[in-house]
Amino acid sequence: MDFQFIAHAFPEICKAIPITLLMTFASAFFGWLLGLIVAMVRRSKVPVLSQIFAVLVSFNRSVPSIILLYIAYYVVPAAIYFYAKSIGKEIDVSVIPAVIYSIAALTLNQAAYASEIFRTSIDAVGEGQVEAALSVGMTKTQAMFRIIFPQALATAIPNLSGLFIGLIKDTSLGYYVGVYEITSTANIISMPTLNFIEAYIMTTIIYELLSFLFNRLFGAEEKHLTRFRARVTA
């Protein structure tokens, strides 16, 4: 163990935590929002759009995240470039930072998985709940937001928690397109002296701590959201 290296490298790797968290939060936020929209569209069986979403979700879930990332990183800028050129404009796509592509790829991936979680958990809320809401005169939207979503979220939260923890780890894919998040920072910093073992041990600890922390947060939220299932309340 090269403790001198650890002392020097650990703070450097920790400096990459904000980027990892940014990628995580941004992808979860946009991905889950998109996932909810996809779930609602598929549930209400909007013609054409519903089928398109079904195919996209299936495609997204069948392709390794790294491939999605490569598509986002190599194909999308080229597409933008050539499109811009075709309408007579010159765009420098290299100014778009790699972290944006990473977030875009992770967002689509999150949306695919989250949409399935939302769809099944909304379906799990009994039809009787909607009928009761309509019978007191609520609109469908009111019924959704006041009665259905809160119950669906309680069902969804354990799965969302797992999805989120997986996402934290997936941000390490940013390494392949040059985003300086935790994993790539650890790699780069250990290259000159070849202290890979030390670097990976530190990386492991940081990911473990992050996962532990968010697991706890989700656990607390789950307890709060499922309080109505408890037998007796205060």
Place this chain on the structure above:
Amino acid sequence: MKYMVELHNIKKSFGDNHVLRGVDLDIMQGEVVVILGPSGSGKTTLLRTINFLDPADEGTVSVGGSTVDSQHHTKGQMLELRRKTAMVFQNYNLFANKTILQNVMEGLVTVKKVPKDHAMEISKQILDKVGLSDKYDFYPSSLSGGQQQRAGIARALILDPDVILFDEPTSALDPELVGEVLTTIKNVAATGITMIIVTHEIAFAKEVASRVVFMEGGVIVEQGKPDEILVHPKELRTRQFLSRITGEHLGEGEEESQ
């Protein structure tokens, strides 16, 4: 004569199954109409066409002066109709994510835009009336079926609807809990509110109904005062149904004729 509820030529099919084959029913203010009939006779479906939970394929529904065509109507008309009615469900269907007090308040606050403080106050009064004054902050999952159903009745009552629709309100209850719910419904009936009740409780029907409607095969077979229908039914089908359900002969010998 002014009717509170008017159903005209209500027809409804699920696929090839013609559940309602043209039902007409006019109900005056303050009437308690009990609908009886074998399962599959369309009585629950009829109830659900009134508040458009299952819109009829054909026919018009009027409640409290608002007439809505089953086929051609706007969302606004449907909403208006729903806001003039309230429903008590077989499986209670209390909002699982809300406490008993919140369940009762929900319609007032969200739909009628009553200020929260006031809504809470009158919700508590209604809950006290149905004997749930010690359950305000309980979630439905921690209540017995009878308590949940009484909360369901409170949730319907608070909206001050033109008519309350009861869909087999005691069918899902343990036998020893049926009494408390029936008592609550009787108390509600005594307040003069218009009610339509689908039930299998014959004795209860006799006691609470101002009119009994017997349905079979998607049509009204006969209707009249509880005594007429339950004790001296004219129609064979009614008599057959009653003897099946009570397991005894009704109407002192008349049932043997025909």
